[in-house]
Amino acid sequence: MILPFILVLALFDFDNVLLWTHEISLVSHKIWFCDAIDIFYYLNTRLFLLFFYFYCLLPPSTQPQRKNSNSKMATLAKLLSSICVCVIVMLTTKAVEATPTYTATHCTNTTTYAPNSTFQTNLDILLYYFSNNISQSNGYFLGITGFNSVNAVGGLFLCRGDVATTVCNQCLTTAIKEIRQHCPNQTEALIWYDECLVHYTNRYFAVDKIDPRVNLNDGNIVSSVDLGRFNQSLHGLLNDLATEASGSSESKKFAAGEVVVTESMTVYGLMQCTNDLTNSECGTCLKNAIGTIPNGKQGARALLPSCNVRYQLYPFFTSSSPSSSGGMKLGPGTIAVVVVVPIFFLIILFLGCYYFKRRSKKKILLPSIMENFGDEFPTLESLQFNLATLEAATNQFSLANKIGSGGFGEVYKGVLLDSRQIAVKKLSKTSGQGTIEFKNEIVLIAKLQHRNLVTLYGFCSEEQEKMLVYEYVLNKSLDYFLFDPHKERVLSWRERYNIIGGIARGIHYLHDQSRLKVIHRDLKPSNILLDKNMNPKISDFGMAKMIDIDEHQGNTKRIAGTYGYMSSEYAMHGHYSEKSDVFSFGVIIIEIISAKRNALSLHSLDFDDLLSYAWKNWRDEKSLEILDSNIEKSYSYIEVIRCIQIGLLCVQQNPDDRPTMERIVSYLSNVSVELPLPQEPGGFMGNRTNQIPRDNISDQRNNSNTTGSSVNDITMNNSFPR
Structure with a gap:
């Protein structure tokens, strides 16, 4: 254990360091610098010492005469890693960590922001991005958070044009940390150091002004x-x-x-x-x-x-002109040796460290990545978000940003640096079901684009975290406006009719118009999100299935869905098809018209569910009995009657009797098209003989208050993201 310490002490015996230092005194200011040739010569000497010492310290199992190649490779990997660490220590130990020189601070002292306010959140995000972009910034970075809002925060940092990158990085790190200590809760602040500047403000920069100065x-x-x-x-x-x-x-x-x-x-x-x-x-x-x-x-x-x-009246900046100081003169041959040799060894060391680090990292990451995505991963790389970006966008996934939860995990609202509002669906680490949904949603939604489907911005799979990043949808989900007793307002008939049409077009796209044929399998009001114009967006593709374009159905042993929205052939036998989605859509239509739920408890003995109730009233020519009383004075009679009939056509017992989504879209867009007469509805909750044993249904546990919801159901406590 003591040998490495002896080695380090021997390597850094500075009494024998072959480094020439020149001191120049200029008006009581001293400037210290080293010739590049001298530095390379010093590195060359130290690198040879490194190889010599490490070779002497190798255990017998790594000597060339041994034939155990696996042991050699393992020891060589450790050796190269140790060499890399020592080289880094050697280089960084010689560097002088110059403390940035503080110059001045300007605080507005006129307006302040409240703790934990939106402005503070935007400022936190901006300064976080400053910190993360120092090394890639080339000494300058300009950004804005909360764009086009009263809580927008703009800012920049700038390093002096002649300072080295390391000096710039250290100055900015210090300035970003200190600016809020100098100007607490100020909406505008500037801090100057000799080497850099950091500035943030709640107003636009004005270059023609001399204040603040x-x-x-x-x-x-x-x-x-x-x-x-x-x-x-x-x-x-x-x-x-x-x-x-x-x-x-x-x-x-x-x-x-x-x-x-x-x-x-x-x-x-x-x-x-x-x-x-x-x-x-x-x-x-x-x-x-x-x-x-x-x-x-x-x-x-x-x-x-x-x-x-x-x-x-004295030099305070770094001159770009060559040094005129004297020193030991080296011939061309010596210069070539002291420059080329250390560069060569550094390249070898770098490649060795990179190879073993990459090999080790692949052992950890590749099984997980391939398990989740398989051959799809290369096409999805552009959609990846890193964890740091999402942590900054959601204020470290704070409780204040949480807008939903479910059996899969939780949903958080966030704001990216480009001011896009997002919803981050964070899967539970213990949810095996959530992992399947994670893969399914990425692979499916990334290939689908339609105005009535939720937009997937990307995903994150890092440090055992799995997250989906969606656009933020302002107006929550459809079930809130239909069933929540504390809803803010009631949907008008015109809005309901447009929502029905939008959902129909979205499902029609999934079945017939996309390059994939997708069966959603979990259509319900809580999976219909509404944007600021109350346009519907179909979401939650965790249960969705792809089938070949020329096929019409598939089978599964894992039946997953939501009570009250599953067709009997799917709930009883696992047969899913376009017509099982049509059944779910029919239930949604009846629920939109009546503002009542169809979902019942698994062992309910009440045969008179919503579908039966709607069917009986239609059969007795009393269809309007199911109409939501809140819109009885503002509706279109023809549209309501047609929608009820379309809904009943969709929920018929025989899948072959149900219309296709293409036909349904034509029914909704053309009132002159005559509708066929529906048969009595069928659903797995329709009678006592159709009840499903619990062991045939996948685990339906969730955190919502809704009776009988699917594993990926979401309980919304705020706006849901898009």
Whole structure:
């Protein structure tokens, strides 16, 4: 156990480090730097030491004369991993972790946001994305959350154009953490460091304004003897830098330079704009900033939200020109060796680490991925969301964002960085049933597109979590408006008729118009979502089945569905077809018209269910007896009568007697088409002999208050996502 520690100490014996360090003193400021050649030479030496020490430490089982190749490979994998760790330690230990230099903060102090408010949620999301995009940002990032709302939060971060990536990353990490401590609950805040800037606001950026700003001036004044030449040189330098920065075609609008005033005085200047500004806007911002700088000071800064200007009488930025410092001169051959050799070894180390890490990761992930998706996975990769994105969108899946629950798990509302509202269906880790639904919904919905089907944005399968990401649907589900005693309003007949037509078109698409023939198998009002215009969206394809285009039915031993919506042939024998969906649709029609449920308890002895009640009234020419009393004064007699008759046609006992969805759509769209007479309805709850033993029905447990719902039923306590 002690050998690795001895090894590390030996490797980092800095008394013998072959690294030349140069010290340059500039007006009491010291700049330390290393030649690239020297660094490579140092790495070369240390890499050879690494291989030597690790070879000496290898156990006998890994020596070349041994024939156990599996043991060798296992030990080699551990060896390469250890080497990678030590190389990283070696490199990072030599790096000096420079603490960012705090400059100033500006807080609006006029408006604040309340804790746990929507604004705070949007700000949390924005700063979270800032943190996650530092390493890929190239020193700049602009984003907005809650777009087009009163709680929108816009923001950006910007690193100084000359700082190294590591310095930029550390500065931004510090600034993102500190900004809210400096400006608690402020709706706008800016924090400046020497190396970076972070800014968020609840209003649009205005590049032509000089406020909010911070001016910092050196207390020392240039002597009157040199003042004239100083002012002339300074103004010339600032104008030149402003022209260079605003005219830059590079991604960074940055310029730095110097001008000699006298033999003992040199002025150093720096300017930068945020990347979102046009060249003209950058020039305007810099002109405004220069206008706030006083005369005669030995140093000054103007810090604006979209640009900044600084000058000093000492160098404070990194020069892009080659170093003129002296040192040990190396010949071309030596340079080639000290550069190429360490690069070669680093490549070998990287490839080795990558190979073994990838191999290990595949052992963990591939069985799970292939088990869930099989050959479908390559076509679904573009729909993947990472877990961090969904955690940020849902405020870490907070209780306040929870909008539904069921036997499968829970549903959360979220907002993506592009302001899309989503609903995240998070499957329970212990729900084997949920895993089947997870695969089914992704494979099916990803291939289906129709205005009356819910839109699937994607999925997440990460860290044992399985989630489906849908568009957010504002107006909950149909069963809320039909059956909830606390519903906010009553659906008009016109809305009900449009909902019936929309559901019919959606099912018709599944059966006849998509490139797949899909049998939903769990159609019911709780699986019909309503958007802001009360257009229906068919959801929950966890129980759906695909059949060949030229086939019309399938069989299953796993009967899953919802009591009151299953046809007798499916409930009794497991025969599902387009006509079993037609039966469910007929039940939905009768429920929409009557605002009463058809679902009964499994062992109910009440034969007079909703379908029988509707049939008896139609047979006795009293069809309107089933009409919801809330709309008795505002309905179309012809439309109501036709819909009742269509519903009864759909729930007939014999599947062959039921119309196809294509025929139903034509019935609804053309009132002149004559309807056939329906036969007495059939359903698995229709009489005592048709009751189904419990062991023939798949587990129907759920968390909802609805009697007899399917395993994937959802209890809504808020709007459900789209």
